[in-house]
Structures are given as structure tokens and as C-alpha cells.
Amino acid sequence: GLLTALAAGWAAGRRPARIKPGQALTEASVERRRPGVIRTALGLGALAGGGFLTAVAARSAGEDAANAALGVVMLFMLAVALLGPLVARLCAAVSGLLLGGLGAAASLAAANSRTNARRLASAITPIVLAMAFASTLTFLHTSESHVAARQLSAGITADHVVTHPAGLPAGSVERAARAPGVQAAVGLLDTQVLVPVGSGGARWLQDAAAQGVSGSGAQLAEVQDLDVRDGGLDRIGRGRIAIDTTLATSAGVTVGDRLPLYLPDGTPARPEVVAVYGRGLGLPAVTMDRASLAAHVSSGFDGTLLVRGGDARHLAPLGQVADGSGYAVQRTTGRELNAWANYTMAAVLGGFAAVAAVNTLVMTVLDRRRELGVLRLVGATRRQVRNMLRWEGLLVAGAGVALGTAIAAATLIPMTRGLTGEDPYVPPLVYAAFAAGAVGLGVLAVTLPARAVLRR
DSSP: OHHHHHHHHHHHHHHHHHSOHHHHHHHHHSOOSSOOHHHHHHHHHHHHHHHHHHHHHHHOOHHHHHHHHHHHHHHHHHHHHHTHHHHHHHHHHHHHHHHTTSOHHHHHHHHHHHHTHHHHHHHHHHHHHHHHHHHHHHHHHHHHHHHHHHHHHHHBOOSEEEEOTTOOOTTHHHHHHHSTTEEEEEEEEEEEEEEEEOSTTOOEEEEEEEEEESSOHHHHHHHBOOOEEEEOGGGOBTTEEEEEHHHHHHHTOOTTSBOOEEOTTSOEEOOEEEEEESOTTTSOSEEEEHHHHHTTSSOOSOSEEEEEESOHHHHGGGSEEEOHHHHHHHHHHHHHHTTHHHHHHHHHHHHHHHHHHHHHHHHHHHTTHHHHHHHHHTTOOHHHHHHHHHHHHHHHHHHHHHHHHHHHHHHHHHHHHHHHSSOOOOOHHHHHHHHHHHHHHHHHHHHHHHHHHHTO
């Protein structure tokens, strides 16, 4: 932070310290038309880098696409900050075409924005930052949750799902299988494994949800639809597993390959991949036989029991019984409740950027006392001046929302396609709230100080 402040002060004071005092006063009253060569070159480089990473992310899959997309939002944000005056002048020119027929106040706002592009850019940049980061964090989670909920709902085909907070009692699968009318009963031992993923020389360990199946793959297919894309679940056994297609892409394996992984207690293993399925976001990404997992977990009790047929009354002594759809709703609700950290981070980042935007807009209005006084002297009414400032606030907020949305889209589309295989899911009301909040802040931040200035 200290180095950033010192560098900013040095960059801002370098030119005024070199030129003559009279020339400095002139430039202080009328801003330079062209940004510096170094700033423009760095901005174009960041823009090109963001475009390159967008193309890389679009061609990648799995974690590679997500990691490349993370650089997109940073580089595009840097490009907006460095090329701010050019971007602001472009936005003012486009908005001028729209505002030209909306009266004198709107036309004057567009002309002011074109002439004072640096001032406009300093206000647009924090709004772009708030919109881009808040949208990326929030809509990445909504996209993953939307796909996971749909996969979970479609993947649980059992008539009854039995769970217990402390784990199901020993022998629950056999007791459920003997219950009247039960056609299939499969116990699932839920845990996590670590899988090396990444491409090239960049490899890292990724945790993946795993389920140990008490029965055969054929029995599992009767109570759970994993959406098998290649291979077959009937071959699952000791040393043979099935994995999700996204995990398979990230790890670089296909059916017939051996997947190096670490079991829950850290024991290394190299099982053969015998099936690849498509519902590893809503359901566990790794499916293996229970015997291969039981000796490597701290608690060997099954967490879930899937039952086809039978009556819930006969299963009630084993634990909490729900139908397939009810279980899916419970899991989805729990995932949403656990998303508070993501939303909190989005709110914090958006809040900081919003404070920066409001401070910038308020200071620009207060610094324009002389300009606003001249407008009053040449015949503009207080209402006309306030309307002009409102249009400027709308222009700033609209440009910030549009640019932030474009950056978030360039980041989210390859990221969600790599992680979920689908396009982002953006709840309309949430996005509308973000946009309305940015516009409301932009208008209030110029209207309130303008009232104070125009009273004198």
C-alpha cells in the first residue's frame, strides 16, 4: 500500500514539476486531450493479454479453463484503469448520440463528459471494479449451484434416502434389503480424496468428493443415475473406479488409464478408470467400492442409504427417511446456506469499490463549484444544473455497469463451461439489484453534493 501511494504521487507530480508554472495552471484548468504514451502502451498490452487469456480459457476445460479465466478479470480491469480516458471518451461519444435529443441538460452532460474524460474515467473505474468482481464471485456460485441442483435431482432415482447425522448403524444395508418390497439397497460411504490435476508442468492436488459403494455397480445404477458417458459401472471393484468427466479432463485420463490419487488418510493409490460420468458436480466426482475406502477413513459408517421400493415405515428405525426429491431439496438448501462466505466476499469487494466511486463522484462535484457558478451566471437554473449532473451520474453508472458486465461475462463464460460444462446462470433479480445499486449510487453521489453547492 505504501509503495502504491508513493508511486502514484510520483507519477502524478512528475509532469507538473517539469513544466513552467503558467503552463501548469493552464493544464490544471483544461485537461490534456491525449493520455501518456507509456500509460496507453501498458493499457493496450493489458487489453491484448486479457483477450489472449479469454481465448486460452475458451479452448481449455476443467480447472485449466477456470485458472485462465481468473487472469481475464484482472487484466481487463487493469486495461480499463490504464485506458480510462480513452474508454470514457468513447462512452461519452456513444452516450452523446443517445442524450442529444433529450434536452439541454442531457446534451450539456454529454459535452461535459467528452471534454473531461479523465474526470469521467476516475469515476467509471471503481464502478467497473465493483460490478465485475461482485458479478464474477456471485454468479460463479449461482452457476455451480444451479447445475449441481439439477444434477442431484436427476441423479437420485431411489425411492427412499436414509441418512443419520452420526452415520448409519452397522448392517443397515442388509436390514433395508430384507424389508418388504425393497428391490435394491445400496450404502454410500461419503468422503474426500486428493487427485493431481493440471496440464503441462503445472500440477496440483485437488480435493474431490468420493463415495464408496457397498453393492455392485449394477445395483448402484438402480438407485443412482450418474449419466455414464463412457465405460460401465458394472466393472467397479477393488482397484477400479469411476470418475466425473470434468475431473477426468483436469487429470488428463480416460477409460482404461490409471488415476493417481491419495485416499483420505494419505495413502497413495493408482486405480484403473473403468467409467466416466457426467453428474459429478451434484453427486460425488469419484465412485469406488466401499472396501477400498473403509480402511482409510476415521469413521467407517455409511452416511447415506439409497433404497428402491419398499415402505418408508420399515426404514424409519435406521435413520431419517426422505424421498429422492426431498433429499435433493435438503442438500441444495444446505449448499445455499454454506455460500455465505462467497457472498460476504462479493459484498466486501463491491462495498469498497462503491465507496471509492462515491468519494470520486462527490469530490468531482465539489471541485466544479466555479464551473457550476458560470452555468448559473449565463442563465441556467438550479434545476437545469442538477438535471445535467444527474445525467452525468447516469452516464457514469451506465458505462460502469456495461463495462463491468462485459468483463464478468468474459470471465464467467469460459470458467463455468470448464467447471460445469454449461453457460453461466445469472438470476435476473440479482443482476438487476447490482445494476440498480450502481445507478442509484451514481445519481445520489452527484445529486446530494450538487444541492449543497448550488445553495450558495
